[in-house]
Amino acid sequence: MRPTNPTLSRLILCLFFCVGASPSEAGIRTIAARGSTYVPLNNIAPYYNMQLTQAGSKRMRLKNRWHILEFETNSRRCWLNGTLLWLNNPMRKTGWQWAIEDADFEKLVDPALRPYAFLKNLSAQIVVLDPGHGGKDIGAKSPRKVYEKLLVMDVAKRVRNLLKARGLTVRLTRDGDQTLSLSERTKRAARWNADLFISLHADSATKTAEGAGTFILSLPNGYSTHGYGKGKPPATKHPGNRFDSANAVLGFRIQQNLIKATRQKDRGVKRARFQVLREAPCPAALVEMAFITNPKEEALVIQASHRAKIARGIADGIAAYLNDVKRSKK
Ligand SMILES: [Zn+2]
Structure with a gap:
């Protein structure tokens, strides 16, 4: 049956065309919202084998044996192993999940976490x-x-x-x-x-x-x-x-x-x-x-x-x- 409820139609469209439709280079599922592409933290966590937890009232923490990645809610501040990195855009709630913009993930967070994957064609002398x-x-x-x-x-x-x-x-x-x-x-x-x-x-x-x-x-x-x-x-x-x-x-x-x-x-x-x-x-x-x-x-x-x-x-x-x-x- 063709859904007539506009919200439901949008949701179904979104499920077909947004979720996983334009995965980031790292292969993480993204979602489209507010005219942008977002990467939800609970998609980032399994990618790095990290546990996602709430850390205090304003922070979300992703953690594995090697790294702690923290994000501040509605803020551009994030910390990798305690070092402050400024995002282009604040982490926002997208639907029911906290998410950062695709560009912040691909061009900042992911390179900082997996440097070896991004430097293959460069020299070091x-x-x-x-x-x-x-x-x-x-x-x-x-x-x-x-x-x-x-x-x-x-x-x-x-x-x-x-x-x-x-x-x-x-x-x-x-x-x-x-x-x-x-x-x-x-x-x-x-x-x-x-x-x-x-x-x-x-x-x-x-x-x-x-x-x-x-x-x-x-x-x-x-x-x-x-x-x-x-x-x-x-x-x-x-x-x-x-x-x-x-x-x-x-x-x-x-x-x-x-x-x-x-x-x-x-x-x-x-x-x-x-x-x-x-x-x-x-x-x-x-x-x-x-x-x-x-x-x-x-x-x-x-x-x-x-x-x-x-x-x-x-x-x-x-x-x-x-x-x-x-x-x-x-
Ligand atoms: Zn100067």
């Missing part, structure tokens, strides 16, 4: 570090006159030393205090056949803003983390978008290790359309290592011992990513 600003462009300046351009150069050299000790080839886009355009930075990375590109920065804002964060390129049609809900996000596919999955792995590895080494506030893996990320010829991330306008963090970065911790965190993150690339070949 040449690292290009990009100390931000330089020369006439001093970058941010703290009340006690910590210059961003000098701070990030100090950290870049420390990261270089740590990675060279691991047998990697490391180049800096600038190795002195010279002015360098943004486009020249990524051109140099391309010329040197970079396998990954890390731009190093420090932030400035209010006196109370604090913590370290790692930016990766926004997805085509996806919001930048700080631009959420403002207009329609651009659909442009930039050269850096060729590496969306690898960018997610790299961002996660750096942020995870940076926070572990420094114990600073975790501001998470975020997305932005920064020029160096758009034009990167390889997987890329931009690290904002601290807020030098916050007296507490200014006092930290003045200490060489803390700069050494920042450098160790970044170097460990790079090494973890490169290890993921090597594992993907097995």
Whole structure:
């Protein structure tokens, strides 16, 4: 019998054409709602052999022997093994189940959880570090006159030393205090056949803003983390978008290790359309290592011992990513 109830018709249509009709690359069933495609948490859980439980009033937790993945209800925040990852769109209740958008699953959560599945065609030898600003462009300046351009150069050299000790080839886009355009930075990375590109920065804002964060390129049609809900996000596919999955792995590895080494506030893996990320010829991330306008963090970065911790965190993150690339070949 042909259903006449419009809700019932829609439901039946949905069962035929939506559930499982466009499975994500990982083969997980998706559902269509509100003009988007969603992946329900209770479809993600069995895929990773995880148990799904409610953790407090606002959190859903997926857990197996190796990983804990947590989502906040009606929020863009999610945590993998305690590291904050910003989703493009909030986790929402879709019908009776909590679900995240397809793009957030495919281009962020899944690569962070199964890096080896996304890095097969990439290399792991040449690292290009990009100390931000330089020369006439001093970058941010703290009340006690910590210059961003000098701070990030100090950290870049420390990261270089740590990675060279691991047998990697490391180049800096600038190795002195010279002015360098943004486009020249990524051109140099391309010329040197970079396998990954890390731009190093420090932030400035209010006196109370604090913590370290790692930016990766926004997805085509996806919001930048700080631009959420403002207009329609651009659909442009930039050269850096060729590496969306690898960018997610790299961002996660750096942020995870940076926070572990420094114990600073975790501001998470975020997305932005920064020029160096758009034009990167390889997987890329931009690290904002601290807020030098916050007296507490200014006092930290003045200490060489803390700069050494920042450098160790970044170097460990790079090494973890490169290890993921090597594992993907097995
Ligand atoms: Zn900067």
